Amino acid sequence: MSIDSSLVYMDNSSTTRPFPEVNEAMNSVYARQFGNPSSLHSMGYEAEKLVSKARKSVANLLGVGEDRIFFTSGGTEANNWAIFGSLRSAGSKYNHVIASAVEHPSVLAVMEYLKQIGYRVSLAPVDREGRVDPAQVLSLVGEDTCVVSVMLVQNEVGTVQPCAEIGAGLAQLGPRRPRFHVDAVQGFARIDIDVERWGIDLLSISSHKIHGPKGIGALYIRKGVRMHPLILGGGQEQGLRSGTENVPGIAGFGVACDIWAKISGEARRKMYGLRKRLMGGVRAVFPDAVLNGPEVENAAPHIVNFSFPGFRGETILHALEKRKVFVSTGSACSSRKSKPSPVILALGKTEEEALSAIRFSMSPYTAVEDVDNTVSALEDALKELAPWRRKLT
Amino acid sequence: MSSQPNARRQVYLDHSATTPVRPEVLAAMLPYFAGKFGNASSVHSWGYEAREAINDAREKVASLIEAAPNEILFTSGGTESDNLAIRGVARARKSKGNHLITSQIEHHAVLHTFEALQKEGFDVTFVPCDKYGLIDPDGVRKAIRKDTILISVMHGQNEVGTIEPVKEIGAIAREHGVLFHTDAVQSVGKVPINVNDMNIDLLTLSSHKIYGPKGVGALYVKRGVRLTPQLTGGAHERRMRAGTENVPGIVGFGEACRLAKAELPEESRRLTKLRDKLIEGILRQIPDVILNGHPVLRLPHNVNVSIKYLEGESILLNLDRMGVAASSGSACTSGSLEPSHVLLAMGLTHETAHGSLRFALGMSNTEEDIDYVLEVLPPIVEKLRAMSPIGPGSGL
Ligand SMILES: Cc1ncc(COP(=O)(O)O)c(C=O)c1O
Ligand SMILES: Cc1ncc(COP(=O)(O)O)c(C=O)c1O
Numbered sequence: 060m061s062i063d064s065s066l067v068y069m070d071n072s073s074t075t076r077p078f079p080e081v082n083e084a085m086n087s088v089y090a091r092q093f094g095n096p097s098s099l100h101s102m103g104y105e106a107e108k109l110v111s112k113a114r115k116s117v118a119n120l121l122g123v124g125e126d127r128i129f130f131t132s133g134g135t136e137a138n139n140w141a142i143f144g145s146l147r148s149a150g151s152k153y154n155h156v157i158a159s160a161v162e163h164p165s166v167l168a169v170m171e172y173l174k175q176i177g178y179r180v181s182l183a184p185v186d187r188e189g190r191v192d193p194a195q196v197l198s199l200v201g202e203d204t205c206v207v208s209v210m211l212v213q214n215e216v217g218t219v220q221p222c223a224e225i226g227a228g229l230a231q232l233g234p235r236r237p238r239f240h241v242d243a244v245q246g247f248a249r250i251d252i253d254v255e256r257w258g259i260d261l262l263s264i265s266s267h268k269i270h271g272p273k274g275i276g277a278l279y280i281r282k283g284v285r286m287h288p289l290i291l292g293g294g295q296e297q298g299l300r301s302g303t304e305n306v307p308g309i310a311g312f313g314v315a316c317d318i319w320a321k322i323s324g325e326a327r328r329k330m331y332g333l334r335k336r337l338m339g340g341v342r343a344v345f346p347d348a349v350l351n352g353p354e355v356e357n358a359a360p361h362i363v364n365f366s367f368p369g370f371r372g373e374t375i376l377h378a379l380e381k382r383k384v385f386v387s388t389g390s391a392c393s394s395r396k397s398k399p400s401p402v403i404l405a406l407g408k409t410e411e412e413a414l415s416a417i418r419f420s421m422s423p424y425t426a427v428e429d430v431d432n433t434v435s436a437l438e439d440a441l442k443e444l445a446p447w448r449r450k451l452t
Numbered sequence: 453m454s455s456q457p458n459a460r461r462q463v464y465l466d467h468s469a470t471t472p473v474r475p476e477v478l479a480a481m482l483p484y485f486a487g488k489f490g491n492a493s494s495v496h497s498w499g500y501e502a503r504e505a506i507n508d509a510r511e512k513v514a515s516l517i518e519a520a521p522n523e524i525l526f527t528s529g530g531t532e533s534d535n536l537a538i539r540g541v542a543r544a545r546k547s548k549g550n551h552l553i554t555s556q557i558e559h560h561a562v563l564h565t566f567e568a569l570q571k572e573g574f575d576v577t578f579v580p581c582d583k584y585g586l587i588d589p590d591g592v593r594k595a596i597r598k599d600t601i602l603i604s605v606m607h608g609q610n611e612v613g614t615i616e617p618v619k620e621i622g623a624i625a626r627e628h629g630v631l632f633h634t635d636a637v638q639s640v641g642k643v644p645i646n647v648n649d650m651n652i653d654l655l656t657l658s659s660h661k662i663y664g665p666k667g668v669g670a671l672y673v674k675r676g677v678r679l680t681p682q683l684t685g686g687a688h689e690r691r692m693r694a695g696t697e698n699v700p701g702i703v704g705f706g707e708a709c710r711l712a713k714a715e716l717p718e719e720s721r722r723l724t725k726l727r728d729k730l731i732e733g734i735l736r737q738i739p740d741v742i743l744n745g746h747p748v749l750r751l752p753h754n755v756n757v758s759i760k761y762l763e764g765e766s767i768l769l770n771l772d773r774m775g776v777a778a779s780s781g782s783a784c785t786s787g788s789l790e791p792s793h794v795l796l797a798m799g800l801t802h803e804t805a806h807g808s809l810r811f812a813l814g815m816s817n818t819e820e821d822i823d824y825v826l827e828v829l830p831p832i833v834e835k836l837r838a839m840s841p842i843g844p845g846s847g848l
């Protein structure tokens with residue numbers, strides 16, 4: 060595909076187009092600064108400098124100390140590491156983990172695996188907007204709870220979770236409290252995070268969701284939190300994440316963070332405006348559309364999810380694709396199988412609604428015309444599909 | 453490579469630490485950073501396009517080691533592949549046995565993983581090597597027990613360049629029904645590899661050592677071999693390795709493999725000639741030097757020597773000022789003062805191990821580069837030895 064102004068990419072929660080500045084920075088690293096940061100010669104020092112510069116940029120956007128950022132291969136690794144690493148360092152009395160029922164598969168699959176090998180796993184339910192109740196999450200905590208993992212922004216429906224309240228509640232449990240992990244892959248850069256005040260111990264981020272390159276992410280680890288490494292070897296990343304650093308990827312991630320540091324306020328306002336416009340447009344062309352996720356309050360700026368009862372999500376997706384509008388039916392990871400989205404079901408929606416869900420996700424690149432084109436493509440697509448409208452379940 | 457602008461010549465001789473991305477590889481990657489940025493799991497055309505690119509790269513990687521495409525899993529690098537192979541097999545076969553075999557001279561990605569498994573209760577045998585860094589297949593055979601589930605012995609040693617008898621070890625493993633993993637990060641693209649002929653069940657590759665991008669690697673997993681995944685999440689990589697695929701990185705890795713395969717015989721001959729010229733020159737021009745590693749069973753790009761009475765680090769620094777980038781020991785451990793575990797396992801004294809230097813040749817190197825090193829190295833050694841408190845006469 061090429062960047063063609065007639066294409067409307069509304070799938071920015073799956074992945075984003077890297078900022079041009081990101082690509083420029085990476086190209087120069089690929090071509091010239093190819094050293095291994097561990098090498099004891101000037102090529103190595105130069106690579107190491109690039110890595111520390113990027114680490115500062117990431118830490119800066121997150122508002123934490125740069126020595127607390129540990130680069131990984133992406134959000135999935137950061138999530139796996141946060142949970143497995145905590146359990147390995149915690150000792151055998153800690154046999155219990157808590158997560159929300161609507162976490163990303165990279166957390167839920169870990170929970171599933173832990174259950175299989177004998178851990179106790181509690182999944183906190185969510186309300187009709189996809190939110191967990193902080194009091195309920197806290198009520199699940201026991202003496203043996205090792206980690207509480209709650210995401211910042213739900214990736215399919217865009218709900219902002221009450222992380223501040225959960226963190227504050229956990230902080231009151233004293234020194235033996237479980238640690239608090241936040242999967243901030245969808246929220247990072249797009250909404251405010253106060254890592255310190257919210258009492259977050261571990262936080263996952265991913266570069267390709269914020270217009271950086273793929274194959275790079277990071278885990279924030281609060282000072283004093285003991286973590287076991289998941290990947291062992293040469294002892295990179297303070298001994299906590301081995302493997303030759305992906306220097307161009309890290310540099311690109313840093314540049315993306317620098318750009319967000321400048322644009323985030325305006326980008327958020329703009330995306331919230333577009334979100335409202337899109338929601339109005341969808342409801343106007345299809346009054347039966349059912350919004351999944353919050354209306355305004357506790358909604359992330361970039362995600363809109365609607366169900367179109369009577370139409371299969373994939374059918375709409377392909378009809379929109381024919382009209383050069385690209386969306387998704389749920390999270391990209393699960394979008395290859397045509398099952399009802401477990402996340403939409405967890406919101407208490409019907410199977411019909413879960414099978415007919417479409418996610419639109421925006422970026423700072425999204426323009427008013429993109430939203431308007433999406434709405435008219437949707438109108439057109441639904442008109443074409445109308446004769447085949449039927450109950451799905 | 454503008455780091456030492458005043459040097460007469462820039463000579464990068466650290467290709468075992470990492471390599472530059474080839475222009476052809478970068479050209480193949482660029483479209484996937486810009487227009488073709490889709491997520492390979494998406495069910496629209498941006499996704500299909502990314503998926504196809506990954507499949508294409510998978511074929512190229514497989515072809516380099518004569519495997520089938522569906523036997524290749526992409527990872528974030530050699531380190532992750534080593535961890536996944538070893539931990540993944542240990543976990544999946546735990547009910548079959550508790551004993552693992554590896555060698556004393558593995559890369560830390562392998563060694564530390566085995567040490568961690570040892571702490572978790574596995575029995576691990578670390579077989580020794582001889583003075584050339586060679587592992588004796590018979591030693592491996594003798595270490596096998598009824599409850600052995602995995603043998604991991606590397607193919608090309610990263611510090612001293614010795615090529616291990618992987619085919620023989622693989623045959624022994626197969627005879628005993630034990631799975632065999634080899635870390636081929638340094639030998640891939642330099643030495644022909646056929647996973648079937650060589651009786652290999654799992655094999656580690658890394659992209660940035662063969663002129664591909666950093667942050668990508670692969671694990672060959674023979675059909676039918678079961679692994680417990682170490683990163684779980686989506687349905688990526690046949691459920692064996694979750695995470696949104698690094699599409700440009702994978703595309704670049706594929707292209708690097710394709711080029712490596714096409715150029716292997718010729719490039720390998722060329723590097724061997726340069727290697728031997730450098731070895732002979734150093735041994736001829738500098739007194740009290742020993743060659744580390746095997747004289748013949750040796751990676752075509754590896755030169756490792758111990759310059760007696762000196763610290764490798766101080767030589768490196770002086771070489772760097774002259775525009776020559778080399779290393780002492782492996783890059784990952786070179787920040788520490790511990791002498792290389794590989795050289796110690798080969799029986800070198802601490803002093804001799806500390807004086808080791810590795811020159812790792814690559815695509816960009818020419819005869820003139822070797823001439824240049826042979827011109828600047830002897831005076832550096834002479835100068836440093838003149839200043840050194842230790843020496844042939846000092847009793848050390
Ligand atoms: C909420 C959330 N967590 C984790 C991930 C996984 O991150 P990555 O794609 O970098 O592996 C994703 C995206 O797929 C996500 O949306
Ligand atoms: C033999 C060997 N194995 C594994 C690795 C690790 O690979 P990577 O740098 O891709 O993590 C290296 C390089 O550092 C190596 O030389």
